[in-house]
Amino acid sequence: MESIVPIKGKVKFVITLDSGVWIFDDRKIDLNTFFEEGSIMKDELEEYTKAVSKHWSREIQEGATYPPTLKTEKKYEKERVLNGTFAMPFTPFLANAEPLENASEIIIETDAGEYSFDIEKADDLLLGFSKDGKPFKEDGPIHIIFKDGSNKENPIKHVKAFRLE
Template sequence: MENIISFKGKVKYTITLDPGVWIFDDRRVDLNTYFDNEAENKNELEEYTKAVSKHWDREIMEGAVFPPTLKTEKKFEKEKVLTGTFGIPFKPFLLNAEPDKNAESLIIESEDGEVQLPLSQAEDLILGFSNEGKPLKSDGPVHVYLGDGSNKNNPIKRVKAFRVE
């Protein structure tokens, strides 16, 4: 149970986070390249439209059967999951907990002490949960990266809980 992280404080819902299941989450990001790319506001509708368009184009060009390229893409994706270094955006968890309207900050509780951030900055956090395909056992269960990547070489480690104040 040392891998379970509690989310508490001035929130409507106290939730628990289990980093062990995030490897299957489609929201995961590759930490090797995430901070190298320019931060861009992603329009979900636009991304969905592009994905559907790409699929439609593929069906027109190749037919509705599964061409061999799809099999190799699945194999590549599986290989990437088994060897990749991944993180997940913190914002969905923060929104699910529903912070009180008068809440101002997020406190990250770790074995090394506490770090306080304004809620606006907390929305951009990335929680690293995997390094080269392995869970973060020695200094995990998660590493907390600031959204701008300024601490990508020295993330907050040994996180035990998140507390909204």
């Protein structure tokens, strides 16, 4: 199975997606909580500011040494990453490919055929890349899941490429 998925067609830059490295990306979405909490996308700057503020408050209260709870938090985060079910938003990758002005639809090429969407619907697509800590080796490398969760039990599988037309 090929693990590289290109974005090609009417784009300024043909780019390739490698889902094997997404586990380290801060943009990943935990699908175990995403559909329960609603599709609330977080502002990255706001999240960063909150994290820095929390860290600063902890240093003021407890000093610069790391308390035992921080070790537990790091262990929990590592376990969550190793056992989680994750997806990435499609939009940032599409933006990096820079669709041409005359591109109007996204064709998802799979083993089972092609799926077509208006380019305006790109923000509704999530790229699932792991379930319970395991990559999609048999029917992957990625699954397409809609943000509204309408196909979360039956995502688009065996994705080979994204083609803009």
